[in-house]
Amino acid sequence: VERKDAAFIASSLEGVDPADISLLLDEADSEQAKYVLEVLNNEISADVIEEFEEDTRKEFLNELSSEEIAQYIEEMESDDAVDAINDLPVRTREEVIAAIKDEESAAHIQELMRYDEDCAGGLMAKEMVVANVNWNIQQTIEEIRRQGENVEKLYSIYVVDDNEKLLGKVSVKKIILANAKTQIKDIYDEDIKSVETYLDEDEVADIMQKYDLVAVPVINLQGKLVGRITIDDIVDVITEQAEEDMQLMSGISNDVEEDDSIWAISKARLPWLLVGLIGGTFGAWAIGFFEGDLEKNAALAFFIPLVMATGGNVGIQSSTLVVQSLANKSAFEESFGRRVGKMLLVALLTGVVLAAISFGIVLWWKGGEEGLPSVVAISLICVVMLSSFMGTATPLILDKFGINPALASGPFITTTNDILGIIVYLAIANLLLL
Amino acid sequence: VERKDAAFIASSLEGVDPADISLLLDEADSEQAKYVLEVLNNEISADVIEEFEEDTRKEFLNELSSEEIAQYIEEMESDDAVDAINDLPVRTREEVIAAIKDEESAAHIQELMRYDEDCAGGLMAKEMVVANVNWNIQQTIEEIRRQGENVEKLYSIYVVDDNEKLLGKVSVKKIILANAKTQIKDIYDEDIKSVETYLDEDEVADIMQKYDLVAVPVINLQGKLVGRITIDDIVDVITEQAEEDMQLMSGISNDVEEDDSIWAISKARLPWLLVGLIGGTFGAWAIGFFEGDLEKNAALAFFIPLVMATGGNVGIQSSTLVVQSLANKSAFEESFGRRVGKMLLVALLTGVVLAAISFGIVLWWKGGEEGLPSVVAISLICVVMLSSFMGTATPLILDKFGINPALASGPFITTTNDILGIIVYLAIANLLLL
Numbered sequence: 069v070e071r072k073d074a075a076f077i078a079s080s081l082e083g084v085d086p087a088d089i090s091l092l093l094d095e096a097d098s099e100q101a102k103y104v105l106e107v108l109n110n111e112i113s114a115d116v117i118e119e120f121e122e123d124t125r126k127e128f129l130n131e132l133s134s135e136e137i138a139q140y141i142e143e144m145e146s147d148d149a150v151d152a153i154n155d156l157p158v159r160t161r162e163e164v165i166a167a168i169k170d171e172e173s174a175a176h177i178q179e180l181m182r183y184d185e186d187c188a189g190g191l192m193a194k195e196m197v198v199a200n201v202n203w204n205i206q207q208t209i210e211e212i213r214r215q216g217e218n219v220e221k222l223y224s225i226y227v228v229d230d231n232e233k234l235l236g237k238v239s240v241k242k243i244i245l246a247n248a249k250t251q252i253k254d255i256y257d258e259d260i261k262s263v264e265t266y267l268d269e270d271e272v273a274d275i276m277q278k279y280d281l282v283a284v285p286v287i288n289l290q291g292k293l294v295g296r297i298t299i300d301d302i303v304d305v306i307t308e309q310a311e312e313d314m315q316l317m318s319g320i321s322n323d324v325e326e327d328d329s330i331w332a333i334s335k336a337r338l339p340w341l342l343v344g345l346i347g348g349t350f351g352a353w354a355i356g357f358f359e360g361d362l363e364k365n366a367a368l369a370f371f372i373p374l375v376m377a378t379g380g381n382v383g384i385q386s387s388t389l390v391v392q393s394l395a396n397k398s399a400f401e402e403s404f405g406r407r408v409g410k411m412l413l414v415a416l417l418t419g420v421v422l423a424a425i426s427f428g429i430v431l432w433w434k435g436g437e438e439g440l441p442s443v444v445a446i447s448l449i450c451v452v453m454l455s456s457f458m459g460t461a462t463p464l465i466l467d468k469f470g471i472n473p474a475l476a477s478g479p480f481i482t483t484t485n486d487i488l489g490i491i492v493y494l495a496i497a498n499l500l501l502l
Numbered sequence: 503v504e505r506k507d508a509a510f511i512a513s514s515l516e517g518v519d520p521a522d523i524s525l526l527l528d529e530a531d532s533e534q535a536k537y538v539l540e541v542l543n544n545e546i547s548a549d550v551i552e553e554f555e556e557d558t559r560k561e562f563l564n565e566l567s568s569e570e571i572a573q574y575i576e577e578m579e580s581d582d583a584v585d586a587i588n589d590l591p592v593r594t595r596e597e598v599i600a601a602i603k604d605e606e607s608a609a610h611i612q613e614l615m616r617y618d619e620d621c622a623g624g625l626m627a628k629e630m631v632v633a634n635v636n637w638n639i640q641q642t643i644e645e646i647r648r649q650g651e652n653v654e655k656l657y658s659i660y661v662v663d664d665n666e667k668l669l670g671k672v673s674v675k676k677i678i679l680a681n682a683k684t685q686i687k688d689i690y691d692e693d694i695k696s697v698e699t700y701l702d703e704d705e706v707a708d709i710m711q712k713y714d715l716v717a718v719p720v721i722n723l724q725g726k727l728v729g730r731i732t733i734d735d736i737v738d739v740i741t742e743q744a745e746e747d748m749q750l751m752s753g754i755s756n757d758v759e760e761d762d763s764i765w766a767i768s769k770a771r772l773p774w775l776l777v778g779l780i781g782g783t784f785g786a787w788a789i790g791f792f793e794g795d796l797e798k799n800a801a802l803a804f805f806i807p808l809v810m811a812t813g814g815n816v817g818i819q820s821s822t823l824v825v826q827s828l829a830n831k832s833a834f835e836e837s838f839g840r841r842v843g844k845m846l847l848v849a850l851l852t853g854v855v856l857a858a859i860s861f862g863i864v865l866w867w868k869g870g871e872e873g874l875p876s877v878v879a880i881s882l883i884c885v886v887m888l889s890s891f892m893g894t895a896t897p898l899i900l901d902k903f904g905i906n907p908a909l910a911s912g913p914f915i916t917t918t919n920d921i922l923g924i925i926v927y928l929a930i931a932n933l934l935l936l
Contacts, residue, residue: 083693085695085713087712087713087714209678209679212675212678212679213679219675221657221716222673222674222675222678223655223657223716239656240656240674240678241646241653241656241674243678244643244646244656244674244677244678245643245646245647259517261519276737277734277737277738277741278521279519279521280521280734282655282657282716282733282734299716299733299737300711300714300716302737303710303711303733303736303737303740304711306737306740306741306744307711307740307744310740310741310744310747310748311826313744313748314744314747314748314751314822314825314826315822315826317748317751317752317822318751318818318819318821318822319815319818319819320819320822320823324823325823325826325827326823326824326826326827326841326844327827330844330847330848330851331851333823333848334848334851334852334855337816337819337848337852338852338855338856340815340819341812341815341816341819341852341856342856342859344811344812344815345808345812345856345859345860345863347811348805348807348808348809348811348812349808349860349863349867351804351807351808351811352804352805352807352808353804353867355803355804355807356801356804359800359801362796362800362803363797363800366793366796366797366800366803367790367793369789369796369800369803369806370785370786370787370789370790371782371786372803372806372807373782373785373786373789373806373807373810373920373924374779374782374783374785374786375782376807376810376811377778377781377782377785377810377916377917377920378775378778378779378782380814380916381753381774381775381778381913381916382771382775384752384753385752385753385754385771385774385775387752388748388749388751388752388754389754389758389759389760389767390760391748392745392748392749392759392760393759393760393761407760410760410764413764414764414767414768414771417764417765417768418768418771418772418775421768421772422772422775422776422779425776425779426779426783429779429783433783433786433787479815482811482814482815483811486807486811490807
C-alpha cells in the first residue's frame with residue numbers, strides 16, 4: 069500500500085476519521101507517515117498529527133522541516149498547536165513559530181506557551197466566540213461567521229465588556245431563537261462558572277465534572293477573558309490522573325507504558341522495588357531478634373507469610389477507600405479521629421472473623437501444640453487493626469502535606485505493614501510461648 | 503437555618519448552583535432536605551435531586567409521595583428521570599409513572615427503563631433536536647423552538663429520513679449562518695458516528711473519547727435514531743470505571759465508599775482477605791515441607807519476607823502495565839508471546855540489579871555463611887522472572903475470557919506470587935545448601 073500510489077491512498081482514506089488514520093500510522097515508520105500525510109489535505113493531516121501518541125509525534129516531527137511543521141500547526145487549534153510545539157527541541161520551536169504565516173495564531177501560540185502545562189492556562193485554547201455586551205444578535209452572528217473557520221465546536225458565546233472582562237454567556241439556542249435586533253445585554257446569562265489561568269488541571273476537571281460543563285471560560289487575575297477549556301481535554305486529564313494513581317498504587321515511579329523501552333520500564337520500576345528490598349531487609353533483621361524462638365519452634369516461621377500478607381491486603385484496602393473519598397472531595401468530610409475510629413471498628417470486625425478462621429485452621433493442622441493457634445489468631449487481630457490504622461492515617465497525612473495520597477496505597481504502605489506485621493507476630497509469640 | 507424560615511432559605515440559595523445545594527443537603531436529614539426543596543422552585547429542586555448521592559436520593563425519595571416524586575421527575579431529562587425512578591421500590595415506580603402528567607415523557611421513561619443500565623440504551627436521553635432531511639432551516643428553527651424547553655444543551659441537530667433513520671447531523675454553527683430557506687439536505691454532514699443501543703457503556707466511552715465527541719446519537723438495530731448520549735454521563739462512566747479498577751486492584755469486592763456502614767465495608771473486604779488467608783495457609787504448608795532445613799538453619803527464615811515482598815511488588819507492577827495497555831485498546835497490539843518476552847527481559851534486568859544488591863546486603867550482614875547470599879540472590883532473580891510472567895500472563899488470559907483484567911493486579915496475583923516465591927526460595931536453598 070505504501071508503494072507511493074498517491075491516488076490510491078487518498079481515495080482509500082477518504083472519509084476515514086483522522087483518529088483512525090492516526091492509529092494506523094502510529095505503527096508505520098515516520099517516512100511512510102510523512103508520505104501519507106502529504107497526500108492528504110493539510111487540515112486532515114493536522115488532525116492526524118494531533119491524535120498521534122506523544123512518542124510517535126516527536127519522532128515524526130523530527131523528519132519535517134520547520135516550514136512543513138508550521139504549515140500543519142496553522143491548521144490546529146491553539147491548544148493542540150502548543151502541545152505539538154512543546155514536543156520539539158527548543159531551537160526548532162522558535163523556527164516553527166517564525167514560519168507561521170498567520171500573525172494572530174503565532175501570537176496566540178506564544179501566549180499559551182507561557183503557561184504551565186498542568187494548569188488551566190496550559191489547557192485552554194484561544195479559539196472561541198466572544199461578543200461585546202453592547203452588540204445585538206446580528207453583530208454576534210457576524211462575529212460567529214468571522215470566527216467560524218477557527219472555532220470547531222460552538223457551545224456558548226461569551227459576553228464581555230469593553231475591557232474584555234467576562235460578564236456572562238449566551239447559549240447558541242438563544243442566538244438561534246432570537247430576533248436579529250435583540251440586544252445581547254437583554255438576553256445574556258450572568259450566571260457563569262469560570263476558572264483562573266493558574267488553577268490546577270485537576271481542579272478544573274473537578275469543576276467541569278461537578279457542574280456538567282462542556283466548556284469553561286478562563287479568566288486572568290483581572291477578570292479578563294483569555295481562553296476556554298473544552299471537555300475533551302478534561303476527559304484526557306481525568307483518564308491520565310486515573311492511570312497515574314494506578315501506577316502510584318502499583319509502585320511504578322514514572323509514567324511509562326507497556327510499549328516503552330525495556331530500559332525505561334526497568335528504570336520506572338526499580339525505585340520502589342529497592343524500597344521493598346530495604347523493607348525486606350529490615351524484616352529479616354526483625355526476625356533475627358527472635359532467632360532463638362524460631363530455633364526452638366520452627367513451625368513459628370510457617371505463619372510469617374500468612375500474617376504478613378493479611379496485613380498487606382488490609383492496608384491496601386483501607387488506603388484505597390480513603391484515597392477514593394479524598395478524590396471525591398465533597399463526599400465525606402469527617403474529622404481525622406472519626407475516620408480512623410470507623411476504620412478501626414471495621415478492622416476489629418474483619419480481624420475477629422479472620423482470627424477465628426485461622427485459629428480453626430492452625431488447630432486442625434498443628435493441634436494445640438504450644439499455643440500456636442492462639443498466637444496466630446491474636447496476631448491477626450492486632451495486625452489487621454494496625455494495618456488499618458496505617459492504611460487510613462497515611463493517605464490522610466500525605467494529603468495534608470499536599471502529596472498525592474495514592475502513593476500511600478502502594479508499596480510504601482505494604483512495606484511498612486510487612487515489617488510491623490512480622491514484629492507484632494513474633495513479639496506475641498515470644499510473650500505467649502515463653 | 504432550618505427553622506422553617508422559607509423566605510430566608512429561598513433568598514440565600516438564590517443563584518447558588520444546584521450541584522452546590524445538593525452537596526449541602528447531602529449532609530442534612532431527609533426531612534430538612536424535603537422542606538428546603540419545597541421552598542425552591544421545582545426545576546431547581548429536580549436538578550438538586552439529580553445531583554444527590556445515590557444513597558441520599560434513595561432515602562430522600564422514600565419520604566415523598568408518588569405524586570410529589572412525579573412532579574420532580576417531570577422536570578428532569580429522561581435519562582436522569584430513569585436513574586431516579588430505578589432507585590425506587592418496584593411498586594412505587596409504577597405509581598410514579600402513572601402520576602406523570604406529560605404523556606410523552608411518561609412514554610419516554612417507560613421506553614428507557616427497558617434498557618440495561620450499563621449499555622448505550624441505558625445511558626441515552628430522549629431529549630434532542632431532530633430534523634427531517636426534507637425540511638429547510640426555518641422549519642428546523644421552529645423545531646428547536648418547540649423542543650427548546652426540553653433540550654438543555656444543544657450541540658448538533660440530527661438529520662433523519664421519513665422512517666426516522668439517522669442520516670447525519672447539522673452543526674448549530676451552520677444553522678446560525680444559513681439562510682432561512684436553505685434545505686437541510688444541502689448542508690447536512692453525512693459523516694456521523696453513532697452507537698447502537700446494546701453497546702456496552704465502556705465502549706461508548708472509548709468511542710466518544712477517541713473521536714472527541716460531546717454527544718453521540720444512539721440508533722437501534724434498524725438504524726432508527728432513538729436517543730443521544732452526552733459527554734457528562736460518559737465522564738461519570740470513566741470516573742466510575744477508574745474507581746472500580748482501583749477497588750479491584752486493592753481487593754475490595756463490592757462498590758463501597760468510606761461513608762458506607764461498617765458492616766457493608768467489612769462485607770466488601772472479607773472475601774479477598776479470606777483468599778489471602780487461604781493463600782497464607784498454603785504458604786505455611788509449603789514452608790512445612792522444608793521444616794528440616796529451617797531447623798538446621800533458622801537464618802533461612804529471615805529472608806522469606808524479603809523474597810515474598812519482592813515477588814508481590816513485581817507482580818503488581820507488571821500486571822498494572824498490562825491492564826493499562828489493555829484499557830487503551832489501540833495503543834499496543836502485540837502478540838501474547840512478544841509481550842511476555844519483553845516483560846521477561848525487563849524482569850531479568852531488574853532481577854539482576856536486585857539480586858546484586860541483596861547479595862551485598864546478606865554478605866555484609868551474615869557473611870558467606872553456608873552460601874546464604876547466593877541463595878537469596880538466585881532466588882530473587884527466579885522469583886522476579888516468575889512473578890513478571892504471572893503478572894503479564896494473568897491479565898491477558900482474564901481479558902481473553904472477558905473478565906476485567908484489573909482483577910489480576912489485586913490480591914489474586916499477590917497471593918499466587920507469595921506462595922510461588924516461598925516455594926522457589928526454599929527449594930533453591932534446599933538444593934544449594936545440601
